[in-house]
Amino acid sequence: MPYTEATILEAHRFLTVVPFNIPHIAVRNSTIGGYNIKKGSQIWLNIWGLHHDETIWGDPENFRPERFLDDNDRVLTAEHRFRKCLLPFGTGRRVCVGKNLANNRLFLFLCSMLQRFEFNPEDGKTVEWDSKQMRFGLALSHKPYKMRFTPRNK
Numbered sequence: 001m002p003y004t005e006a007t008i009l010e011a012h013r014f015l016t017v018v019p020f021n022i023p024h025i026a027v028r029n030s031t032i033g034g035y036n037i038k039k040g041s042q043i044w045l046n047i048w049g050l051h052h053d054e055t056i057w058g059d060p061e062n063f064r065p066e067r068f069l070d071d072n073d074r075v076l077t078a079e080h081r082f083r084k085c086l087l088p089f090g091t092g093r094r095v096c097v098g099k100n101l102a103n104n105r106l107f108l109f110l111c112s113m114l115q116r117f118e119f120n121p122e123d124g125k126t127v128e129w130d131s132k133q134m135r136f137g138l139a140l141s142h143k144p145y146k147m148r149f150t151p152r153n154k
């Protein structure tokens, strides 16, 4: 189900639930991208910035799952630049241990909900989206909004 998988990838990018990763400490003096990092420095990875960088994504403020599909509507492989620039679970030795569990759950949850319900905003309303108005914390969350879930068999 490539479009569903692409939608989950795009949701990871667009929402970036953990915007600044979990802070790390440099264990030795090192150089990254021309910057000298002193041993003991606290490192905050700006994943939200990476996921909303116009020079990478072109139109980062648009929710567009198609960006993760190739010309044959297959999900881009892990080698594609977009996939390499998508780091919702961090990267390297301390990458999220729940990554596979979370992705499996997201897929099953999304599919089973979409099979059973139609989702719509409250009657006559639209849900306004502004990624700069999220509730900030270790994890980002949207301010409350109301949705109508209608069983698909009715």
Ligand code: HEM
Pocket: 017, 018, 021, 022, 088, 089, 090, 091, 092, 093, 094, 095, 096, 097, 098, 099, 101, 102
């Ligand atoms: C969409 C869901 C999730 C997101 C976006 C997410 C994101 C992250 C991120 C960004 C990190 C920091 C990685 C780093 O330091 O480089 C992390 C670490 C971690 N996550 Fe998740 N996570 C998710 C779900 C889960 C789940 C379901 C579990 C457990 C069942 C989990 C357990 C952990 C643990 C234990 C760490 C610390 C790993 C370490 O420091 O070695 N996460 N997660």
